[in-house]
Amino acid sequence: MLSWNCCGMGSPTTVRRLREIQSNISPDILFLIETKNPDLAVEKSLEWMLYPSHFLVSPHSPGGGGLALYWKNDVDITILSPCQNFIDTQIKQDGSFVDIRSFMAQCDLFDLRHSGNFLSWRGKRHDHLVHCRLDIAMANGAWSEVYPHSHSEYLRFEGSDHRPLLTILDLTKKQKKGIFRYDRRLKENEEVTSLIKEAWEFDKEESVEGKLTRCRREIIAWTRIKHQNSQKLIEENRQKLEEAMVSQDPDPTLISTINHNLLLAYKSEEDFWKQRSRLLWLSLGDRNSGYFHAITRGRAAINKFSVIEDNDGIPQFEEEDMLKVITKYFDNLFLSQETGNFSLVQEALKPCISTETNTKLTLVPTEKEIKIACFSIHADKAPGPDGFSASFFQSNWNTIGPLVISEPAKNGGLQTYSSMHSLLQDHC
Known part of the structure; x- marks a missing residue:
């Protein structure tokens, strides 16, 4: 049932609002207050609603x-x-x-206990749009004793005619702290570059490792302040x-601007999840954020x-x-053991590789x-242990490149090549 103080049936705004309500809700019973018009005028203004009784x-x-009271046939009034x-x-x-x-x-x-819009399903019945609560999270007494603070939340419509229903068991459970991953969206941010x-x-005098640690700390602090989410x-x-609508x-003009900003925010979200999903063959702009997200969540489940x-x-x-158990397994796996087949392997x-080729391969790059x-x-390849991907080094090469190149050269020779090779493996 819908009750509304309409403040006059002669206003086009009132009729337009009623059309919106009828389209989105289609109430079984409609009660209007302050119609301010003769009965014939009210009937003519609302005949399009096709209520059989009033x-x-x-x-x-x-x-x-x-006053005006309208109702459908399946309601006995x-x-x-x-x-x-x-x-x-x-x-x-x-x-x-x-x-x-x-x-x-x-x-x-x-x-x-639930929050959000509990009309969890929307669909058409004949020519009417219907909203109702089809999805419900229930529990018994034993459950409430174990999870006294559990509740459910109805999320927004997206991708289905049903709202997702989230059930939260323990409100006191702390979310696991995530590890740092360089967000490649920041490469185009002038403030972050500076x-x-x-x-x-x-x-x-700081080493490359020390500078990377400082950059990581500053990026995390900046992200928290700016809430780049x-x-x-x-x-x-x-x-x-x-609010604008x-x-x-x-x-x-304002509505157009907001729509443009919303599109950019969706693009940024898609870009982020594309990076996290480690899939390189899908192009941006195809609204694949949900798919990228699912891949990321699926990989996390497999790896857990x-x-x-x-x-x-x-x-x-x-x-x-x-x-x-894992540490012990790999300790034993790579433990050197004496065998009697060493001479056989040598033979x-x-x-x-010739001596000349070997010399070229061991030259300082x-x-x-x-x-x-x-x-x-x-740029979308997995980052190194410090969380920085190739995107970080490529987009900031003018700043960090010279030291990345020069620091290993202090030792020279084969050690230099090994250090640089390790650095490139870890970060690129």
Whole structure:
């Protein structure tokens, strides 16, 4: 049932709002207050709503009053005593929820506390758009004792005619702290570029590793201050668009600007998840954010251990115990052991690289070779242990490149090549 003080049926805005309500909600019962028009005028203004039954109370004066009650055939309404101020009715409705309520009573089930718009499904019935609550999270008494603070949340419509229903079990559970990953969206941010340059040049005597640590710390601090979160930007622009669209004095230029900003926020979100998904063959601009997100979540699920067996076949569930099992396995795997076949292996090996070729391979790489090697790595490849990907080095090469090249050269020879090779492997 929808009740609304319409403040006059003669206003085009009132009729337009009713059309919107009918299209989005299609209430079974519609009650209007302050129609301010004769009965014939009200009937003519609302005949397009196609309600089969209605009851009207004429306004008490040309400038005020008037009631209108409309209802559908599947609602049984009896008018008891109308007057200028109210319409007293008796409403009968079939008990279509008897079975589910009996089931809930027998199983000691009740609705969890919920937030958000609980009209979780939208669809068409004949020519009408219907919103109803089809999705419900329920629990019993035993559940509420274990999870006393659990509740559910109805999320927004997107990708389905059902709202996702999120059930949160433990409000006190802390979210696991994420590890640092350089966000390649920052490569085009002039403020971040300047911040990296300042951090890199802060201490001339600092090593490359120390400078990278300083850059990482500054980027994290900047991100927290600026709240560079594309989801937050999307939500803010959605809210601005909603306010602009429902404004009584809409500004087309403002609406166009907000839509443009929202599009940029979606593009930024897609860019971020494309990087996280490690898929390189899908192009940006195809609205694949959901797919990239699913790939990332799926990879995280695959990479997560829930149980592991040790050498004795005993399952280990705790993270610390699983870490010990893995460490012990690889310690034993790479442990050098004496064998009697060393001479046999030596006899089987034949040199495939000439002395001349070996000399070339062990030469100290030139500045050009190092830069080519770094820029040949795809910007979306997985980052090194410090969280910096090739995108970081490529976009800030003018600042960081000279020291990245010169620092290993202090040792010279083969050690220089090994150090640079390791650096490129770790970061590029």
